[in-house]
Amino acid sequence: MTRFTPENPRSDFSIFTHHADLVYLDSTATTHKPDGVLDAMAAFLKEKNATVHRGIYGLSVEATDRCEHVRQQVKGFINAEKEEEIIFVKGATEAINLVAHSYGKAHVGKGDNIVISHMEHHANIVPWQQIIESEDQLRVCQITDEGELDLEHLKTLIDNQTKIVALTHVSNVLGTVNPIKECISYIREHSSAKILIDGAQAIAHMPVDVQDLDCDFYCFSGHKMYGPTGIGILYGKHDLLLKMPPYQTGGDMIEFVSFEKTTFAKPPARFEAGTPAIVEIIGLGAAIDYIQGITLERLQEIDMELFELANTELQSIPELNLIGTAAHKSPVFSFTIKGIHSHDVGTCMDQEHVAIRVGHHCAQPLMKRFGVPATARMSFACYNTSDDIERAIKALKKTIGFFI
Amino acid sequence: MTRFTPENPRSDFSIFTHHADLVYLDSTATTHKPDGVLDAMAAFLKEKNATVHRGIYGLSVEATDRCEHVRQQVKGFINAEKEEEIIFVKGATEAINLVAHSYGKAHVGKGDNIVISHMEHHANIVPWQQIIESEDQLRVCQITDEGELDLEHLKTLIDNQTKIVALTHVSNVLGTVNPIKECISYIREHSSAKILIDGAQAIAHMPVDVQDLDCDFYCFSGHKMYGPTGIGILYGKHDLLLKMPPYQTGGDMIEFVSFEKTTFAKPPARFEAGTPAIVEIIGLGAAIDYIQGITLERLQEIDMELFELANTELQSIPELNLIGTAAHKSPVFSFTIKGIHSHDVGTCMDQEHVAIRVGHHCAQPLMKRFGVPATARMSFACYNTSDDIERAIKALKKTIGFFI
Amino acid sequence: MSNLEHLYQEMILEHNKNPRHFQEVNPHTHYSHGHNPLCGDDYVVTLRVSSNHVIEEIGFKGDGCAISKASGSLMTQKLKGLTVEEALELKDNFISLITTDEEDVDVGKLIVLKGVKKFPVRVKCALLVWRALEDALTETSDSHEITTE
Amino acid sequence: MSNLEHLYQEMILEHNKNPRHFQEVNPHTHYSHGHNPLCGDDYVVTLRVSSNHVIEEIGFKGDGCAISKASGSLMTQKLKGLTVEEALELKDNFISLITTDEEDVDVGKLIVLKGVKKFPVRVKCALLVWRALEDALTETSDSHEITTE
């Protein structure tokens, strides 16, 4: 479906034709979309548009089949056991809210605890705060000065009152790739906690096998994996989902409705109230096609090349303080520059058409951990090149020269 | 932005080029999208794509401006007082869930009641059932045999324990246009209940002025108003929103996060957790452009023409039993045919390329009210023509002939 | 023959109008209530099975489309007198007929329902009474209430 | 002069490096804590105002970008010795300068911050200390904690 040119994925993205000058280093916030994804969405809307479920006419039957086909694709992509384990949601944020409210509320009582880490995105902090009664029910795993999970500390947090452990697969600030599989097997041995992995920053960068990981929930957003906004995935083990009450309610997720009593459909429908994000589901399918066309192996190679080059260059700037130097990292670089506020760095870089992110990156506790109000962040995706890195480093040096 | 040809909007919709034969009579489920909407979305993704909020670089600043511009457009479109009253949600279903959980949970206690009507869509029934403790807290306004709200009955339901009244503006099954303004002014006089209007079926068919209506909440979905899936609007009065706790939590809706205490941003941000449906917001803006290009007056004229013709034709079929014959109706026709199950009607019509909906239309209590397991439904939008009606009637007669 | 005439063969239309065994068996030994919430099809299947596992009486009663009703009528006709084992085998054959490409299934005149295969959304209509039958004879549900979609 | 040099004029860079009145006034009569949660800019503005409404002492202290810091430094320089009324008028003028197309505003050397107007996302940086000033002098918040975005 999607043409791909592994040698130079950049040409698959029209945005770089329209902005020939653009050095885009904010893929952690959102990736650009290859033309194949846009084309699939436009073709659907122009040729196939209809609602899904329950339609008896051809268009609707086909639209339903197309969406269910994407569910199968996602199942294959993350190696879920059953397609009923794949729930279409708005994005990673909604996925975590769903688990917190549907599973968490029913299972985390007085005296129970939830374990997260100090490197979580707000989306994997605040929903848990919302469902506990006292702050000490939220246990936070420390991280090391390099930005790695402190596994010894993690072990001290897990006990038989631990009901949920929610950890990010890859940090959106530090780039750290957490040893999720080892964590999960430790947790499994020492508690019956359910485990949610926030895969927002992992899904477009490494193969994910939920059965091999043995997590209970895994979630991610389409727009960070070359797909559209408005769509994301919650994976949940089928036997868990079967027992969970609905989150949002409305059409398409019920079995019977009467004013006296309403019964709900089986998963995944139970968790998909309302008209789904149909065209976005189609776009997500095309994004998976795109990734599988390039292959995750090739994407990992590109990451590695970009990582090595950028890491070397950034480390060679004496004024620059890199935050996050884990042994196993994704190409995400947060830093501060002595004497220059990140905001000023961002503005100066933008003048050179280098788009970086500055701020707290929805991770205020992490900022505090490293004693900084904000950082500048460069993050990479498959369309970035060594030329991008060169221009970014040049702009950075110019900025430093300007201020110091 | 969007080209429009008021005389014949049909040519604005490529789907009818690809399916020259298609008689699409399921716009109540989802409308088709004019090319202008697709083009706006594709252009954004190819030329402007970036995340919103907090970006310091040009693309992101522009994307943010574009999304906030759509918020302004929506404000104007429904005549809200302030742009902070416009919240981007996934769709009408999410909007109602948001109000039920954020406002309803905090304000509907033991002994209080919520008033809805017998013609509500499941999306405006089940969320309310979820937040009450006993079924008798949900009071249901009867409807007449014609499918109109029984206003005398409504009056008996409203008392000073009524905390919420949630009514549909237009019924998705009966086509009834409810006298919302009169209902609201009665409710205001006799209680302090907050009033939610489900505008899913009204928004593309008539001018909506939330200040004139004086409702507290109003909601609708983009995909039923010539816009994309994955986006909808919740309007809420500013002073109410200010006092409401968040619904979903995560990035973009917080002020400060620490593990001890988190504070939330002001509305609308407070209710927009996570990366918004950016490209869908752009698409919604283009859909409003499209509607305003044609003008709601012209859309109402088209509705009226289609209504008159279809109504006359359908009434002339003796085997056909029309359900919903209100004095003030939108072009939505539900019916049963004596001796033929709706499902069989749908299948036969589809063979003639006439796409109608059959089933309970997410309104099971309404089906029960009229003593039918299901109905067949034809619904119209601006791209329908008298030719469509002719072909539909012909197909219907053929179906009847086939079975009887 | 058009697709439509293939789906709604004469025999189906006839059974729809005059369904056989369209009643509850009383007293019965086996029971199941099958419902499809999406389209509203709703049937009760009742059977009286003898001690040597023969279906002595079978009936179905309820409301639904032509396909589901004809399917119930034809089912009850075929099953009366068979053993439970034979009935379940026939059920499997019937499911194969309308959901797989298998050509070589022995279902007798139930073959008239084969056209359903070309209408995937209608397959569940044809299956509903058979799922209820299965539930009645094998307790796939605790309550003998089943729903299909 | 490039946009950037227009934004970061010499005087701004200099005030960023050596902010004036970069301290808390003690004892003070007025106080506000201004914070921008998005970029982390965080300042406390303190004043000692005499009984005849003259600003005798003013200081600001905290952390933030060059724009916010220079804005604070220049603000405190300008305000010392003015009456509360004059200070609030200057605040309004300054806001006009960087948020409207008004050309004809009397703000003295604060004019060096005019370049911010071309950088809409940075306007709030320049405004933060002024919003805190306003809050300190007029109680726009109960707690004298304000946040801007």
Ligand SMILES: Cc1ncc(COP(=O)(O)O)c(C=O)c1O
């Ligand atoms: C009256 C009414 N309310 C609510 C909805 C739910 O809208 P959505 O599925 O887009 O959330 C619908 C659409 O089916 C509707 O017709």
Ligand SMILES: Cc1ncc(COP(=O)(O)O)c(C=O)c1O
């Ligand atoms: C690690 C992580 N988790 C969760 C999220 C939230 O994703 P979204 O905003 O798409 O819901 C993000 C993205 O910002 C992220 O980086």
